[in-house]
Amino acid sequence: MKGGNWSVWAWRLGILIAFLAAWEYLTGIKAVSKTPGLYWIDPFFISRPSAIAHRFAYLMSDEVRLPLWRMALSTVQSTLWGFMVGITSGFVTGLLLGRSDQVARVFDPFIVAFNSLPRIALVPLVTMVFGFGLLAKIVLAWSIVFFIVFFNTFQGARSVDADLIHSARFLGAGERQILRTVIVPSTLAWTFASLTPSISFALIGVVVGEFIGGESGGGLGYLIIQSLGTLNAADMMVALFVLGAIGIVMALGIRQIEVRLLRWRPEYQKR
Amino acid sequence: MSRVRIAIRDLSKTFHQGPREICAVSGVTFDVHDREFVAVVGPSGCGKSTILNMIGSLVAPTSGEILVDGSRVGARSAPQIGYVFQKDTIFPWRTVERNIALGLEYRGVGRAEVGARVKEAVKLAGLEGFEEVFPATLSGGMRQRVALMRSLVVNPEILLMDEPFGALDTHTKLNLHAELLGLWGSRRQTVVFVTHDLSEAITLADRIVVMTRRPGRIKLVYDVKLPRPRDVIALRESSEYLREYGEIWHALGEEFQERLS
Numbered sequence: 001m002k003g004g005n006w007s008v009w010a011w012r013l014g015i016l017i018a019f020l021a022a023w024e025y026l027t028g029i030k031a032v033s034k035t036p037g038l039y040w041i042d043p044f045f046i047s048r049p050s051a052i053a054h055r056f057a058y059l060m061s062d063e064v065r066l067p068l069w070r071m072a073l074s075t076v077q078s079t080l081w082g083f084m085v086g087i088t089s090g091f092v093t094g095l096l097l098g099r100s101d102q103v104a105r106v107f108d109p110f111i112v113a114f115n116s117l118p119r120i121a122l123v124p125l126v127t128m129v130f131g132f133g134l135l136a137k138i139v140l141a142w143s144i145v146f147f148i149v150f151f152n153t154f155q156g157a158r159s160v161d162a163d164l165i166h167s168a169r170f171l172g173a174g175e176r177q178i179l180r181t182v183i184v185p186s187t188l189a190w191t192f193a194s195l196t197p198s199i200s201f202a203l204i205g206v207v208v209g210e211f212i213g214g215e216s217g218g219g220l221g222y223l224i225i226q227s228l229g230t231l232n233a234a235d236m237m238v239a240l241f242v243l244g245a246i247g248i249v250m251a252l253g254i255r256q257i258e259v260r261l262l263r264w265r266p267e268y269q270k271r
Numbered sequence: 272m273s274r275v276r277i278a279i280r281d282l283s284k285t286f287h288q289g290p291r292e293i294c295a296v297s298g299v300t301f302d303v304h305d306r307e308f309v310a311v312v313g314p315s316g317c318g319k320s321t322i323l324n325m326i327g328s329l330v331a332p333t334s335g336e337i338l339v340d341g342s343r344v345g346a347r348s349a350p351q352i353g354y355v356f357q358k359d360t361i362f363p364w365r366t367v368e369r370n371i372a373l374g375l376e377y378r379g380v381g382r383a384e385v386g387a388r389v390k391e392a393v394k395l396a397g398l399e400g401f402e403e404v405f406p407a408t409l410s411g412g413m414r415q416r417v418a419l420m421r422s423l424v425v426n427p428e429i430l431l432m433d434e435p436f437g438a439l440d441t442h443t444k445l446n447l448h449a450e451l452l453g454l455w456g457s458r459r460q461t462v463v464f465v466t467h468d469l470s471e472a473i474t475l476a477d478r479i480v481v482m483t484r485r486p487g488r489i490k491l492v493y494d495v496k497l498p499r500p501r502d503v504i505a506l507r508e509s510s511e512y513l514r515e516y517g518e519i520w521h522a523l524g525e526e527f528q529e530r531l532s
Contacts, residue, residue, distance in 0.1 A: 161360075163356055163358055163360050164360055164362065166329060166354070166356070166360075167354065167356060167360040168373070168377070169347075169348065170327065170348060170352065170353060170354040170422070171353075171373050171374035171377055171421065171422070171425060172350065172374055172377040172378050172425065173373075173377045174377075177377050181362070181373070181376075181377075182362070185362070185364045186364075189364070263405070264363055264364045264365075264366075264405040264406075264407060265363070265407065266407040266408075
């Protein structure tokens with residue numbers, strides 16, 4: 001197994017290096033020699049690894065008014081807030097509606113209607129109401145995460161095994177104890193399964209918010225839009241790479257939490 | 272005979288399935304005495320589990336009544352009743368130890384006492400070393416052991432068991448029979464044990480209620496005369512066992528045959 005891991009990692013590294021090298025090389029070949037600006041593959045549009053690395057170092061430095069790390073921090077911060085608020089509210093709502101047939105029936109059409117609305121259409125409205133700052137981005141991330149978690153929790157709350165509830169009752173449990181020891185843990189299993197998609201979607205919500213939010217909201221989405229305005233491919237690539245890195249780290253972190261919380265499930269019991 | 276703990280009087284249950292009415296149990300009357308082990312046997316679909324569910328308040332009778340210790344069974348099950356389900360109902364998100372502790376936690380028993388009683392139960396069930404394991408890694412037999420100990424640890428005076436060993440292989444089943452008889456021998460709960468396995472009923476019970484096929488009525492009530500303590504393996508070779516098996520099998524066989532014809 002260990003040897004297998006080694007070769008997998010070696011392959012991955014090799015592919016990455018080959019990709020970057022090809023990118024660097026191909027964007028350097030001129031179509032007509034010595035004529036400036038005529039390339040087979042024009043770095044004006046997709047930049048080059050060396051230029052991107054250069055811009056990365058520059059944007060990280062204190063020479064710029066809004067350094068890159070502060071933009072990244074702003075994006076991460078809004079994502080995590082939207083994620084946490086979305087999970088909490090989605091779980092509570094899903095549990096309440098899932099355990100009461102009457103309430104579920106009353107709210108059903110509203111939920112379906114709101115969920116089928118493309119969330120991106122809400123961006124201008126949210127910006128109008130919550131301004132251009134952090135709050136608007138959090139609200140956008142929340143509006144996506146909430147529904148993912150809500151639907152999962154709702155399903156989970158409705159599929160609690162009735163025999164588990166009966167057996168708890170025979171062991172002397174009251175209604176509150178049943179809620180705490182049967183319904184909540186059984187539902188949480190479904191909720192946890194929605195954590196990984198939720199974090200990715202929270203990031204989408206935040207970046208879209210940053211596209212419109214302008215400088216006061218900051219963030220990597222702002223850097224992307226600014227680069228579009230100045231036709232600066234290198235800066236845009238920097239933003240994309242950093243966003244990708246943030247996405248990977250967050251997804252891995254959530255995965256760790258998920259494995260820890262669901263370690264009782266057969267599919268998490270490899271070891 | 273000692274006092275009656277469960278009195279079942281002219282009990283009937285009709286289920287409605289759309290426009291159809293299915294009569295599952297019809298005019299069943301029998302008593303279960305204190306410290307008695309009664310098995311209810313019958314072909315599948317004869318309503319034997321329904322009777323157990325009615326004693327445990329999971330299903331309301333259509334007519335007739337059930338008295339547990341003299342009071343009529345209502346919407347909530349009597350507190351002295353424990354129930355072991357056919358299906359595995361141990362909580363997958365709790366370790367073995369914390370599953371067994373459930374009933375004690377519900378009753379607000381202090382932490383130290385819970386620890387001591389769970390430890391004793393784990394030992395009795397031969398689950399040492401598995402205390403902190405999640406149920407997903409356990410075999411069917413071990414899971415059912417956990418379920419049994421979880422019910423027994425709160426000392427129920429009456430134990431209702433709905434084919435608890437139905438899904439297990441013969442070998443595991445025999446082991447659990449021996450363990451159940453051992454546990455029952457020391458505490459002597461009043462037990463109603465539902466099964467379709469006749470040899471299981473003879474091995475365990477003092478009395479066997481044989482049901483007809485649907486609508487379930489009582490075909491006969493049979494007193495098992497095998498002496499206790501019983502050895503679940505040696506028992507099967509004894510001539511008394513074979514004779515009793517033959518007698519009940521004859522009655523039960525008629526029920527199977529009628530269905531075929």
